[in-house]
Amino acid sequence: MLNIVILGAGNVATHLFKAFETSESAKVIQVYNHRLESLSFFKNKTEVCNNINNLKDADLYLICLKDDVIEDYASQLKYKNTMIAHTSGSFPLLQNIEQSGVFYPLQSFSKFAELDYKNIPFCLESNTKSGIQLLKKLAKEVSKQVFEIDSKQRQTLHLAAVFVNNFSNHLYTIAEDICKKEDIPFDILKALILETANKIQTQSPKLAQTGPAVRQDFKTIDRHLSQISDEQIRRIYQLFTNSIIKKYE
Amino acid sequence: MLNIVILGAGNVATHLFKAFETSESAKVIQVYNHRLESLSFFKNKTEVCNNINNLKDADLYLICLKDDVIEDYASQLKYKNTMIAHTSGSFPLLQNIEQSGVFYPLQSFSKFAELDYKNIPFCLESNTKSGIQLLKKLAKEVSKQVFEIDSKQRQTLHLAAVFVNNFSNHLYTIAEDICKKEDIPFDILKALILETANKIQTQSPKLAQTGPAVRQDFKTIDRHLSQISDEQIRRIYQLFTNSIIKKYE
Incomplete structure (x- = not known):
């Protein structure tokens, strides 16, 4: 024992x-x-x-x-x-x-x-x-x-975990705030959140990427930006969009 | 029929x-x-x-x-x-x-x-x-x-969906890249990704937030920033950290 x-x-x-x-x-x-x-x-x-x-x-x-x-x-x-x-x-x-x-x-x-x-x-x-x-x-x-x-790998993992756990959760919080403003129940998004996490259990997230940024659909991107009133949230949208476009160019 | x-x-x-x-x-x-x-x-x-x-x-x-x-x-x-x-x-x-x-x-x-x-x-x-x-x-x-x-709510939902689906998936991709550099299998993160999405099925994401930013643990934040060599990824880390700190202040 x-x-x-x-x-x-x-x-x-x-x-x-x-x-x-x-x-x-x-x-x-x-x-x-x-x-x-x-x-x-x-x-x-x-x-x-x-x-x-x-x-x-x-x-x-x-x-x-x-x-x-x-x-x-x-x-x-x-x-x-x-x-x-x-x-x-x-x-x-x-x-x-x-x-x-x-x-x-x-x-x-x-x-x-x-x-x-x-x-x-x-x-x-x-x-x-x-x-x-x-x-x-x-x-x-x-x-x-x-x-x-080893310790160095563990520190890297800890950093990566911040991205997938803490930052993803913050994205959920932003989405909840966006929904609240229009009286939309956040519940509608829950199945999508789960499916997003489910999908990469069997597929590399790099290949699973969808959305206006990876399609370079600038019409939708511009409309989305015009819908966001909060300066901080607009910066996040812009930075992610640029980062995705750059990644898949 | x-x-x-x-x-x-x-x-x-x-x-x-x-x-x-x-x-x-x-x-x-x-x-x-x-x-x-x-x-x-x-x-x-x-x-x-x-x-x-x-x-x-x-x-x-x-x-x-x-x-x-x-x-x-x-x-x-x-x-x-x-x-x-x-x-x-x-x-x-x-x-x-x-x-x-x-x-x-x-x-x-x-x-x-x-x-x-x-x-x-x-x-x-x-x-x-x-x-x-x-x-x-x-x-x-x-x-x-x-x-x-209605159409306006649907457009808001579509925007919120970009945050929880497209942007979360991009965070997973960033984490996969971070792991690759140190020869860490991305598989180690998959259970955490699923649990992060699972947790908010029954709890508001605002209350589920964890990590160095919400704790204002600047020692860990500084170490994480020093670990990131990619300029774009560092900007994302910084912007999220600031956004989380501001949200919970």
């Missing part, structure tokens, strides 16, 4: 805890957070603790905390002489730790959304062979998608 | 034909296109025709052609004294036609993608009451989502 102590009580900690619950060879034996109040979700499911000096011995300390404090917590755990891993998409592999690792689930976690962990890609890294083996075994307990990714 | 003649042989014509095939009260009795070669898909399924003077009598002429030629074809059909509708998201309701309509399926159609027509929103408009009744009956045969939308 692989004994895990999780540090943190946020979305990543909560979802990883849930994912490990179904595992037969890994067990979360303790969850730490500096505020005891944040640990209520875990309280009846495992041991909880808000004193860093009272951590149990474990095979893996999994730091699910903000980038700013990862280093600090890692240095406090160093004496444990066991695997210390973090779950950040952008923080580098911990240095000066005998066995350090990264266990990065590439997904956007909301506290209450139910997720199918089997389809979440886990991006792993370690400074030792046995470390990567341990993380791989653990990740495969949870997910079908397990990748060994 | 509602007898339909479809004009056009492109993606919209093909998918609407397929959707009507399952209907018990509507039947496509003929498909017209000026090039006979384009009609091979329909040839063994219904009558085909490339001479506009040989169109059969029908209850509905459905023009699934490019915006530029809709008016021209409509004027040639005028003498039929029956319902003439187009399927365009941006072209206005036809004028000077006794009974004109719009039958706009809000979806991005690829020729070969299988679609669940039941979930495609149909946006309808007509200049007569009986016209809107006819279109509604037809749309409900095919889809669960039927909306009455």
Whole structure:
């Protein structure tokens, strides 16, 4: 049995805890957070603790905390002489730790959304062979998608994820605002949003591109621009249109 | 039985034909296109025709052609004294036609993608009451989502659709390019793309926003900007980040 102590009580900690619950060879034996109040979700499911000096011995300390404090917590755990891993998409592999690792689930976690962990890609890294083996075994307990990714690649992935996740979601927000102004229910767009994401599961997005920009349909582009009253939104329309035209010229 | 003649042989014509095939009260009795070669898909399924003077009598002429030629074809059909509708998201309701309509399926159609027509929103408009009744009956045969939308609203929807469909897809393309440069398989991002689109099916995108911009995490934003070598992509990153910060301030 692989004994895990999780540090943190946020979305990543909560979802990883849930994912490990179904595992037969890994067990979360303790969850730490500096505020005891944040640990209520875990309280009846495992041991909880808000004193860093009272951590149990474990095979893996999994730091699910903000980038700013990862280093600090890692240095406090160093004496444990066991695997210390973090779950950040952008923080580098911990240095000066005998066995350090990264266990990065590439997904956007909301506290209450139910997720199918089997389809979440886990991006792993370690400074030792046995470390990567341990993380791989653990990740495969949870997910079908397990990748060994170095720190530089992980930072690139994190950047790419901002484009497909944060920026796409902002496009949805802009569309919702555009609809609201004309009393159109945003619901009408939901099937299209899903189909857009579905289509590239089997086809390169480069080949899936449609719309007035890729057709160089300037009549429609000009009409669209005349429909947009918000200066910022018009800039986004213009920049995307130019970028698409340039890409497919 | 509602007898339909479809004009056009492109993606919209093909998918609407397929959707009507399952209907018990509507039947496509003929498909017209000026090039006979384009009609091979329909040839063994219904009558085909490339001479506009040989169109059969029908209850509905459905023009699934490019915006530029809709008016021209409509004027040639005028003498039929029956319902003439187009399927365009941006072209206005036809004028000077006794009974004109719009039958706009809000979806991005690829020729070969299988679609669940039941979930495609149909946006309808007509200049007569009986016209809107006819279109509604037809749309409900095919889809669960039927909306009455006027020309101005439809043009707004078409603009909003460009943001969620064309521009989101361009973001996916940018992410694919970013991954390629570091030999990272784009597949790793696919689950995240799907979850981003899934999340807003039940939650407003405004509330679903995550990432460094909404957190005003300037350390991460600066690092991301330093990772981007392409000038155009950096401009997109900057513009989105500013737009998100402004939206949530």
